[in-house]
Amino acid sequence: MTERLSRRSVLGFVGAALSSLPITQALAEDDPWLGLHQDVFGNRPIAEEDGLVTLEAPVRAEDAALVPLTVRVSGGDASRPRSLTLLIDRNPAPVVATFSFGEGAGEVVLATRVRVDAYSNVRAVVETQAGSLHMATRYVKASGGCSAPALKDSELAEAELGKMRLRQFAAAPGSTSREAQLMIRHPNHSGLQMNQLTGYYIPAKFITDLEVRRGAALVFRMEGGISLSADPNIRFTFRPAGADEVLTAVAKDTDGRVLRGSWPVKSGDDS
Amino acid sequence: MRIAAISFPATRRAMVDPGPQLRPAVGAKLRRPVARLGRPPHWTRRQALSGTLHWLALAASAGFAVRAGAQDGPPVVPLEVTEIASGVFVHQGAYALFAPSNRGDVANLSFVVGRDAVAVIDTGGSFAVGQALRAAIRAVTDKPIRHVINTHMHPDHLFGNAAFAEDRPDFIGHHKLAQALAARADRYLAVNAQLLGSEAFAGTRLIAPTRAVHDRAVIDLGGRELILEAQPTAHTDNDLTVHDTATGTLFLGDLLFMRHIPALDGSIRGWLALIDRLERVDAKRVVPGHGPPIAAWPEPMQPQKRYLETISAEVRRMIKEGRSIAEAATTVGLSEKDAWLLFDAFNARNVTAAFAELEWE
Numbered sequence: 001m002t003e004r005l006s007r008r009s010v011l012g013f014v015g016a017a018l019s020s021l022p023i024t025q026a027l028a029e030d031d032p033w034l035g036l037h038q039d040v041f042g043n044r045p046i047a048e049e050d051g052l053v054t055l056e057a058p059v060r061a062e063d064a065a066l067v068p069l070t071v072r073v074s075g076g077d078a079s080r081p082r083s084l085t086l087l088i089d090r091n092p093a094p095v096v097a098t099f100s101f102g103e104g105a106g107e108v109v110l111a112t113r114v115r116v117d118a119y120s121n122v123r124a125v126v127e128t129q130a131g132s133l134h135m136a137t138r139y140v141k142a143s144g145g146c147s148a149p150a151l152k153d154s155e156l157a158e159a160e161l162g163k164m165r166l167r168q169f170a171a172a173p174g175s176t177s178r179e180a181q182l183m184i185r186h187p188n189h190s191g192l193q194m195n196q197l198t199g200y201y202i203p204a205k206f207i208t209d210l211e212v213r214r215g216a217a218l219v220f221r222m223e224g225g226i227s228l229s230a231d232p233n234i235r236f237t238f239r240p241a242g243a244d245e246v247l248t249a250v251a252k253d254t255d256g257r258v259l260r261g262s263w264p265v266k267s268g269d270d271s
Numbered sequence: 272m273r274i275a276a277i278s279f280p281a282t283r284r285a286m287v288d289p290g291p292q293l294r295p296a297v298g299a300k301l302r303r304p305v306a307r308l309g310r311p312p313h314w315t316r317r318q319a320l321s322g323t324l325h326w327l328a329l330a331a332s333a334g335f336a337v338r339a340g341a342q343d344g345p346p347v348v349p350l351e352v353t354e355i356a357s358g359v360f361v362h363q364g365a366y367a368l369f370a371p372s373n374r375g376d377v378a379n380l381s382f383v384v385g386r387d388a389v390a391v392i393d394t395g396g397s398f399a400v401g402q403a404l405r406a407a408i409r410a411v412t413d414k415p416i417r418h419v420i421n422t423h424m425h426p427d428h429l430f431g432n433a434a435f436a437e438d439r440p441d442f443i444g445h446h447k448l449a450q451a452l453a454a455r456a457d458r459y460l461a462v463n464a465q466l467l468g469s470e471a472f473a474g475t476r477l478i479a480p481t482r483a484v485h486d487r488a489v490i491d492l493g494g495r496e497l498i499l500e501a502q503p504t505a506h507t508d509n510d511l512t513v514h515d516t517a518t519g520t521l522f523l524g525d526l527l528f529m530r531h532i533p534a535l536d537g538s539i540r541g542w543l544a545l546i547d548r549l550e551r552v553d554a555k556r557v558v559p560g561h562g563p564p565i566a567a568w569p570e571p572m573q574p575q576k577r578y579l580e581t582i583s584a585e586v587r588r589m590i591k592e593g594r595s596i597a598e599a600a601t602t603v604g605l606s607e608k609d610a611w612l613l614f615d616a617f618n619a620r621n622v623t624a625a626f627a628e629l630e631w632e
């Protein structure tokens with residue numbers, strides 16, 4: 001690991017900026033997006049639903065603590081974006097995560113699972129290499145995802161914390177990209193769950209940084225927040241380059257824990 | 272092993288239930304939980320505010336509700352119960368989701384009368400339902416209610432606990448029940464207050480277990496013993512079964528759903544493994560958590576077993592084929608649709624939970 005994992009202080013805690021800007025806040029009463037746009041992207045214009053980025057999300061979430069999202073960026077390898085930011089307007093921490101892509105990335109299809117705390121717009125904003133912003137938005141009916149308990153079996157969750165797994169899938173026909181799914185056992189506590197026996201909130205404990213590389217080449221780097229579901233699960237694409245390649249993942253959490261995994265790139269489907 | 276007292280210090284327990292002696296006077300502000308509300312270290316003002324106000328609102332509504340429920344409420348109508356075996360009474364809950372009209376009366380509730388005492392098994396989805404269950408018990412017997420057993424953490428089974436506080440019983444649960452409730456109480460109270468509406472929810476508060484069953488425990492009601500067993504993770508991670516050996520009646524809580532589609536909130540692998548074990552338990556009859564008040568044994572386990580096996584086989588296949596959790600949620604288990612009530616309310620959620628579990632195999 002040669003590159004330092006960067007960090008953006010507001011990530012996951014955009015509310016801080018919001019509450020210090022009374023005017024923005026007043027506007028945000030009706031539509032939080034107005035303030036969010038300003039706080040995260042400044043005055044930069046964002047093209048909406050222009051086809052460059054698409055977002056799949058369920059209209060009604062079955063489990064608010066585990067809402068699957070899939071983002072597709074059109075145009076193939078040539079138009080690999082600079083970054084992708086996922087936002088949930090009405091979550092306590094609206095920025096779910098920001099992914100930035102490197103030369104190891106394939107055409108961008110990225111799927112993950114998020115917590116949705118209230119009926120809310122969910123957004124995927126892509127920044128192209130040229131610096132333009134493009135957004136797709138879906139309205140999701142879900143509630144209470146941020147305060148829902150992280151995992152169903154508390155003992156198992158504790159015992160397996162930090163375990164990583166990578167699944168690899170066969171290339172889609174006609175695609176030069178490969179697909180893989182990274183799974184991390186981590187409670188990704190939102191800190192919004194109050195322990196009724198003690199009267200205190202369970203402190204937030206979540207993955208802040210994640211970097212995936214193919215050999216030395218960056219596939220993606222993620223800066224995450226509390227709106228990512230427990231047991232973070234990211235399906236992504238990468239561009240295979242040759243023989244004896246290794247995919248590596250390094251994740252860091254709020255407790256300073258560093259989790260690492262590495263897997264040889266397989267020639268076909270591992271399932 | 273006998274029941275061991277749970278190890279929470281009294282002050283911590285008080286955060287969930289102050290108990291009659293600690294409960295604030297009517298109209299008094301609920302101070303303690305609020306005063307101790309810490310602001311998490313890197314919490315923004317907006318986040319802290321939203322959390323705090325939420326809890327304040329909850330505490331206030333619960334406080335006022337106690338007054339309404341305890342003094343000014345409508346007369347309590349006893350729940351309808353059936354004596355399914357000598358001294359064993361069961362109230363059948365509705366096949367429904369929480370709604371103001373059913374007050375959260377959607378799970379089967381039971382009580383067993385011994386020579387000296389009464390044990391209650393699950394208390395219903397609200398203080399009002401708990402009161403109505405208590406009235407049904409009092410219509411049958413004056414014996415003291417010494418034990419209130421909760422088969423697991425779900426609100427429809429234990430939100431009526433507070434109605435029994437005046438009896439000063441042992442509130443008994445699986446050793447993981449206290450922790451499971453602690454993590455969920457805030458959300459359970461908020462969601463159910465909303466679903467039931469202020470009238471039906473009035474007086475509802477959580478009472479954490481005062482006694483934990485770690486493995487197996489025996490309760491003596493005088494001339495009849497109840498055997499309590501803490502089960503491994505299945506429907507939830509805190510399922511407790513009760514066996515009345517005098518009549519051979521097995522209370523399975525939500526380890527058995529009949530007609531009502533099973534709801535998965537624990538482990539599908541654990542549940543299927545436990546079913547294999549439970550089927551070998553020698554009992555004359557069972558009481559499911561949802562379904563008719565009485566059933567023969569072990570045949571009624573078959574439909575649930577088939578449902579869980581179907582879900583698990585189809586989910587495993589989708590995982591193997593590299594399909595997504597979103598796709599699974601809309602396609603798995605559809606062959607079971609006509610076999611169950613409330614299928615649309617629970618199936619996709621069960622599939623989602625099963626997928627998140629089985630992809631780690």
Ligand SMILES: [Zn+2]
Nearest residue numbers: 423425506525
């Ligand atoms: Zn249940």
